[in-house]
Amino acid sequence: MNFRNSTKALITVALLAATTLSAAAFPFGKKKEDTVLRKPTAAQDALINKSIAREAVVIKEMQKRVPIVETYIQNMHPDPVLGQAPESDVHFLGRVNFGKVIDDKSYATEKRSEKGGFMKHSLGYITGLSSSLHLTFHESGFVQMLLVDSKQYNRQEYTFSFVRNDFLGTIRTTVFDVTPTKRGSVGRFAGRIWIENAGGNIVRFNGDFAGSETDIREFYHFDSWRTNVAEGLWLPTSVYIEESDPKSPEHVLKFKAINHIWGYELKIPPPEVDQTGVEVVDATDASAQSDTNDVSPLGAQREWVQQAEDNVVQRLFTAGLIDAPSDFDKTLETIANNILAYNQIATSKPIRVRTLLTLPLESLSVGNTILLSKSLIDTTAVPSSDGQQAQQLGDLNAIIAFQVAHIILGHHIDTKYAFSDRLLFPNESAFTRLPMHHTDKDNTEAAKKAIELLQVKDLSDSQQYFGLYLAAVQNRSKALKALNEPMIGDGLLKPDGTLWMQALVSKAPKLAPTDIKQQAAMPLSSFLRFDPWTDKVVQMHTAYEPLLSGRDKLPFEITPVYLKLAYWKAPEAPAATPAAPATPATPSDGTATPSTTAPAAAAPADSTAAPAAPPTTTTAPPQK
Numbered sequence: 001m002n003f004r005n006s007t008k009a010l011i012t013v014a015l016l017a018a019t020t021l022s023a024a025a026f027p028f029g030k031k032k033e034d035t036v037l038r039k040p041t042a043a044q045d046a047l048i049n050k051s052i053a054r055e056a057v058v059i060k061e062m063q064k065r066v067p068i069v070e071t072y073i074q075n076m077h078p079d080p081v082l083g084q085a086p087e088s089d090v091h092f093l094g095r096v097n098f099g100k101v102i103d104d105k106s107y108a109t110e111k112r113s114e115k116g117g118f119m120k121h122s123l124g125y126i127t128g129l130s131s132s133l134h135l136t137f138h139e140s141g142f143v144q145m146l147l148v149d150s151k152q153y154n155r156q157e158y159t160f161s162f163v164r165n166d167f168l169g170t171i172r173t174t175v176f177d178v179t180p181t182k183r184g185s186v187g188r189f190a191g192r193i194w195i196e197n198a199g200g201n202i203v204r205f206n207g208d209f210a211g212s213e214t215d216i217r218e219f220y221h222f223d224s225w226r227t228n229v230a231e232g233l234w235l236p237t238s239v240y241i242e243e244s245d246p247k248s249p250e251h252v253l254k255f256k257a258i259n260h261i262w263g264y265e266l267k268i269p270p271p272e273v274d275q276t277g278v279e280v281v282d283a284t285d286a287s288a289q290s291d292t293n294d295v296s297p298l299g300a301q302r303e304w305v306q307q308a309e310d311n312v313v314q315r316l317f318t319a320g321l322i323d324a325p326s327d328f329d330k331t332l333e334t335i336a337n338n339i340l341a342y343n344q345i346a347t348s349k350p351i352r353v354r355t356l357l358t359l360p361l362e363s364l365s366v367g368n369t370i371l372l373s374k375s376l377i378d379t380t381a382v383p384s385s386d387g388q389q390a391q392q393l394g395d396l397n398a399i400i401a402f403q404v405a406h407i408i409l410g411h412h413i414d415t416k417y418a419f420s421d422r423l424l425f426p427n428e429s430a431f432t433r434l435p436m437h438h439t440d441k442d443n444t445e446a447a448k449k450a451i452e453l454l455q456v457k458d459l460s461d462s463q464q465y466f467g468l469y470l471a472a473v474q475n476r477s478k479a480l481k482a483l484n485e486p487m488i489g490d491g492l493l494k495p496d497g498t499l500w501m502q503a504l505v506s507k508a509p510k511l512a513p514t515d516i517k518q519q520a521a522m523p524l525s526s527f528l529r530f531d532p533w534t535d536k537v538v539q540m541h542t543a544y545e546p547l548l549s550g551r552d553k554l555p556f557e558i559t560p561v562y563l564k565l566a567y568w569k570a571p572e573a574p575a576a577t578p579a580a581p582a583t584p585a586t587p588s589d590g591t592a593t594p595s596t597t598a599p600a601a602a603a604p605a606d607s608t609a610a611p612a613a614p615p616t617t618t619t620a621p622p623q624k
Contacts, residue, residue: 038162040176047174048160050200051193055153058201061233062098062147067264067532068320069096072359072482072524073257074558076245081513083551084252091482093358095266095320102150145222145259146236148178148189148205157181163192168204169564172197178207196565201234202226203565225561228568229264229533236261237532240561256558258524262357262532263320299348306349309367309412312436313354317535321488322371323355324536328528335393336370336400342456345408353400355537356489357530360482361473364436364489365403367412371489372399374528374537379556380469381527382519383544391519392527394465398454401462402490402501405449411442437490447500467508470499472520472555475511480556514550521555 040048070093077087149157163175173194180188191207206223220243227237239259245252295303316322323329332353340347349368356362356373364371380395438446454462473492477484484493492499499505512518528537547553 040160040162044162044174044176047195047197047200048155048176051195051202052154054199054201055148058234059102059147059150061235063102064099065235065264066095066097066099066266067261068266068357069094070260070359071257072558073255074480075255076253078248078250078252081550082553083250086476086479086557089480089482091359091485093487095263102147145224145239145241146261148193148202153189157188166194168194169566171203171565171567173203178205196234198567199232201228201232203228203234223561225563225565227532227563228566229531230568231570233568235264235532238561238563240558242560258558258561260359260530262530262535264533265535266318266320306367309369312366313369316371317354320535321357323357323530324534325354326536326538328537328539329353329355332370332372332396332400335396336404339397339401339404339453339459342458343453347407351404351407355528357535357537358487359524360486360491361484362486362489362491363399363403365406365411366436368407370400370403370407372403373489374530375483375524377528378524378526379521380466381522382465382469383542385544385546390461391465394462395469397459397462398450398466398501398504401450401453401459402446405446405453406438406442409442409445409449411438411446436488437486440495443490443494443500447503451501451503463504463507464509466501467504467506468511468518468520470501471505471508471511474499474505475513476556483556513553516547516549516552519547519553523554523557523559525559 071091073090074086075088076084079085147153157180159179159181160176163177166173166175173196175192175194177192179190182188189205189207189209191205193202194204195201196203203226204224206221208221220241222239222241224239225237226234229235238261240256241259242256243254245254248254313322317324329352332355333351336351336353340351347368352369354369354371355377356364356371358373359375360373361376361379362373363376376399377396380392380399382391382395383389384391451463454460470492473484474497477493477497484491490500492501494500509518511520527540529540530537545552
């Protein structure tokens with residue numbers, strides 16, 4: 001496959017790869033009942049004009065950016081028990097150079113037909129793409145879902161009618177219906193926009209780009225949300241896409257998809273330079289802790305591994321693949337170090353944990369640093385009506401124990417990365433240059449060791465909880481292959497489709513999809529939200545949603561986006577003396593044994609507080 005020649009349409013194709021089931025088609029020109037258009041008042045006209053000026057600012061700002069865009073698609077089919085369920089999936093990750101994308105005219109110039117449209121002709125490019133690990137730059141018409149109209153969003157091209165006033169989170173907005181003024185417009189937005197009253201910025205819009213043309217059919221609908229990332233600046237954060245199947249008497253969706261955008265602060269390497277330096281962030285000055293002792297041979301070996309670890313972690317951060325250090329990461333670190341303490345295992349350095357921002361379910365240990373994918377954390381975050389979060393903590397214990405076992409067994413990364421020149425490569429090459437998954441032999445040994453770690457009294461309940469989660473993974477593994485295909489680390493499944501920690505399934509109750517008292521796994525984006533500007537993750541605070549039927553469970557599924565919007569606030573100045581990281585208590589006999597209250601204190605629901613004034617949005621319902 002010629003990857004270079006196929007880049008132009010990749011993002012558009014990835015977003016619409018679900019057209020493998022044929023394009024959803026509804027006659028756009030079908031006669032509709034007459035509706036009363038509410039002409040905007042003078043004040044509303046002024047707000048619309050302000051939104052036009054602000055949208056030009058957003059377009060100009062986007063042209064400077066090269067963020068990461070992640071697209072995940074689930075093709076749906078009827079299910080006799082659940083109504084509908086995923087049948088297959090596609091995942092794609094890329095960096096988008098908006099300076100080029102916004103000038104792309106393919107959307108408006110490509111020939112469209114009633115049976116699939118221009119996207120269908122690009123379907124061949126998706127072949128093999130889901131398994132690609134390239135993080136590259138792309139040009140495409142994908143920008144249409146992030147900007148209302150990158151060329152002609154104005155009063156001449158569009159007609160506006162007032163709908164209502166509305167709150168999105170704490171943001172007061174005015175809602176307008178928007179239609180193209182000229183009949184037969186191609187690639188014009190038709191739908192609804194939410195304009196925040198204070199600054200005139202568009203903070204949400206949904207609809208499609210069929211315009212008012214009567215001889216074509218609609219291809220897909222989307223709901224696009226923005227985040228206030230800086231003072232007065234709202235940038236695209238998440239887009240939800242879905243299409244119904246017109247042939248389904250059960251009203252089953254044909255497909256649903258999600259777009260996440262982050263890393264707006266990432267820089268594009270100059271075209272004439274094929275390398276970029278490693279930016280060191282969150283460095284710790286250990287000079288005050290040093291003593292006069294020389295370094296032993298074993299100590300030197302461990303320092304060498306540590307150097308490789310630090311290089312890799314910092315490089316993944318500058319490539320936008322892992323989060324900036326966060327309070328939630330500290331919670332995970334407490335859980336990891338408690339696992340060691342419960343098992344009375346001492347290490348020379350505490351374990352660190354960071355969040356991998358990408359979607360596939362995977363984990364990884366890089367030296368003494370554990371990486372957990374955001375979706376792995378989200379889908380294991382099973383809530384409870386009593387607020388105890390025992391199941392979520394049990395799942396996290398088991399996930400982290402698997403990588404703790406790798407660390408204990410000495411399954412570290414290739415120490416060639418201790419040489420800094422090994423990491424001087426462009427951001428888009430991060431996946432191809434940093435394969436860090438463990439071998440099958442190492443994973444088999446780590447799974448056995450992890451189960452041993454979980455057998456201590458304080459962790460034993462984790463086995464049944466995580467066994468139930470693994471049963472849910474296995475139940476949907478054939479339909480959700482892309483979700484279970486790790487990008488750089490270790491997945492949950494072996495190459496033969498069985499689980500690395502298969503032994504835990506027998507310790508769990510039988511999976512019961514229709515039993516509302518049992519929740520094995522959560523939908524995507526159920527627990528963490530992210531700041532698309534700083535790349536920090538923050539725990540969401542959501543109300544408990546009781547299950548009414550098995551159809552409410554939605555394990556591993558994409559759900560609609562609903563962000564609780566808030567205005568950006570400048571971050572507070574850091575404290576003069578940062579608090580020392582929590583470490584398990586060590587009794588006088590030298591064994592490391594945590595207090596009996598340690599697990600409860602480490603539970604994310606109880607101990608993780610969002611950073612002060614987070615400059616981002618909050619998703620309200622448990623779901624991404």
